[in-house]
Amino acid sequence: MDFSFTEEQTLLRNSVARFVADNYTFEARREIVKSAEGWRPDYWKQFAELGLLAAPFAEEHGGLGGGPIETMVILEEFGRGLVVEPYLPTVVIGGAFLRHAGSAAQKEELLPQIVEGSLVTSFAFAEPQARFDLFDVRTSAKKSGGGYTLNGHKSVAIAAPMAGKLIVTARTAGGQRDAKGIGVFLVDATAKGVTLESYPTVDGLRAADVRLDNVAVGADALLGEAENGLPLVERVVDEAIAALSAEAMGVHRKMLELTLDYTKTRQQFGQPISKFQALQHRMADMFVHVEESVSMAYMVALKLDAPEAERKAAAAAAKAQLGRAGRFIGQNAIQLHGGMGMTEEMAVGHYFKRATMMNILFGDTDHHTRRFAELTQGAAA
């Protein structure tokens, strides 16, 4: 057993950390978030040059052959900087769909585009009635001619406004909540019949509700099996949860650091407020939560290739903990900053907002606690 990083992984971390320190100051990030585009395509090109967009891909596709630990290292540093560029939707999620289920032609066409930074993808899976159930899919894909016709409404697809391709789950057979009968489709964001209602999110990202109105795609748009896409979707989402856990580790650590720094300098009653034991205990509890976040990020990254049931339970546990820890650390970080914690001008609030929204993405603490129980105790009667 060994939890240390290799020299290459440390070099990778240093290079991401340096990029964030140089280009992602709090002020710079605010400008990016406020800008019309909501991201920096030129930073994206730099990610390509740094090899970050190539990290998890095989060498034959221009990749660097990295694994979950490399992704973890990158996302932790992105979390510390609250980086908004669409790494998770593109490299982690889009990349995983292609790696696990892409045809040779799909991989050859699209992976190099991701690696060189010319393609952003967005995963359009959520639906208004589905809450967090990945299998609850109303969007339909009907066979027509040689391909499919898609119809439906996908909610809150992160990064859809800047995406070239949408990855859409759609029902090819069965009823709305059947596990069988789900297909995964690559859809051009500009295809006829695709409408995006774009908006910023409360945590500084861009997203869109996607409406599909008789969108025609070819048979080659299908990723994996037409009627049994759910295991693929679950696997990719578990990988996304692992990446999100890494980002959360960065966000949670940063909120504790900011709070320690602030309480050590803020004076009230003639002393730094960090001297009040009530606050010391609170920060000690924050630290305990941070340690758990780190442990869970490692745990889930190391179990992504475990047998399916174990992998699923690992992801559910990590996601449930991420939500609880983010809540405790975030709420107390704000509280201990007093009025300053409430302002847009202080970084801590932006980390708190991101931590809060990370709880929702791919299912909140309740959802994953329930899922964990079902996986480890057998489904409830």
Next chain:
Amino acid sequence: MDLSFSKEDEAFRAEVRAFLEAECPSDLRGARIYDVGREGTLRWTQILYKKGWVAPSWPKEYGGTGWSPTQKYIWDEETARIGTPALNGFGLNMVGPVIYTFGTDEQKKRYLPGILSGANWWCQGYSEPGAGSDLAGVRTRAVREGDHYIVNGQKTWTTLAQYADMIFCLVRTDPNVKKQEGISFLLIDMKTPGIAVRPIITLDGGHEVNDVFLENVKVPVENRIGEENKGWTYAKFLLGHERSNIAGVARSKKSLEKLKSIARSEMAGGRPLIESPDFKRKVAELEIDLLALEFTDLRALSEAAKGKPPGPETSPLKIRGTEIQQRLTELTMEAVGYYANPFIKGGPGRNEPEIGPDYAIHSAPTYFNTRKTSIYGGTNEIQRNIIAKMVLGL
């Protein structure tokens, strides 16, 4: 001990409800103070003022209603039920009581009518960059020059100062004594030269607080409340009033109803969310907390009815009241799932095309914003210090 409402109380409730149904403008119902703005607040204040119901907690001689505690309780319930907009509490619940308790006849004549009618918007100039929890550490300096004070310093977190005509300030008049003993309480016209207001944007994107800078601001001595250097006494009196209104039981009950109705519309596991055992339990726990708060509040009310001034016993109300408000906004955000995430500017109904259900809009910003309630009005840590020292004698 008795819980029931008398026939008179029930008649009173019917009268209040009929009045509110008829008179509260529909565009103001359920709206946040930032949405209705000064204009909307004033509109509603005027309606209540004309009816004579604007200040239920004031003594009758100063324009209050003379209602019994039970009637005030009914009033709170009914206004929450309709969702009447908030009034300018800094005037009606804070400086008003200070003025009618400690002010001169001249001050009462001059300021109380404008507070009641809404003509004058008041804001609270207590906190400073260096004086938050340690409020007695205020450094804004007031130096006496003839029949004026010259005031220099900075106030911060001043809620809705951008609307204000008047600010009541704690200022330092004697820097050479124990800090509580060198403070005075001044009423300052916001139009006086030397006052500048700078917005502070909060993490939810709203503009509700401000910095207020005071540079050589000339304030007539007659604008001082009570005695020079006795301001801390009046300040503490006011904080007692602020805290006694802070439990917010009726409004929380209303939010709880709203939460339940949202949970009936949202789907989880193919069934309404309200049927999910996890969510059900959370809502029930919250409702039990609220019931405990309500009866703690009623016990305090019944003490107050015997003429006991609000004291440190109000701290539990502040702590639990605000925790419950925060939990309500949190569960509301949780209930709406992914639609908490879009940041939609403007109020419900104003988003075209529609992104998610109306009730989801603002759910996350409201949760973020409500973190303030455990910070303002004396942080919840300070309330615990008060309980430990003043109630438990530790």
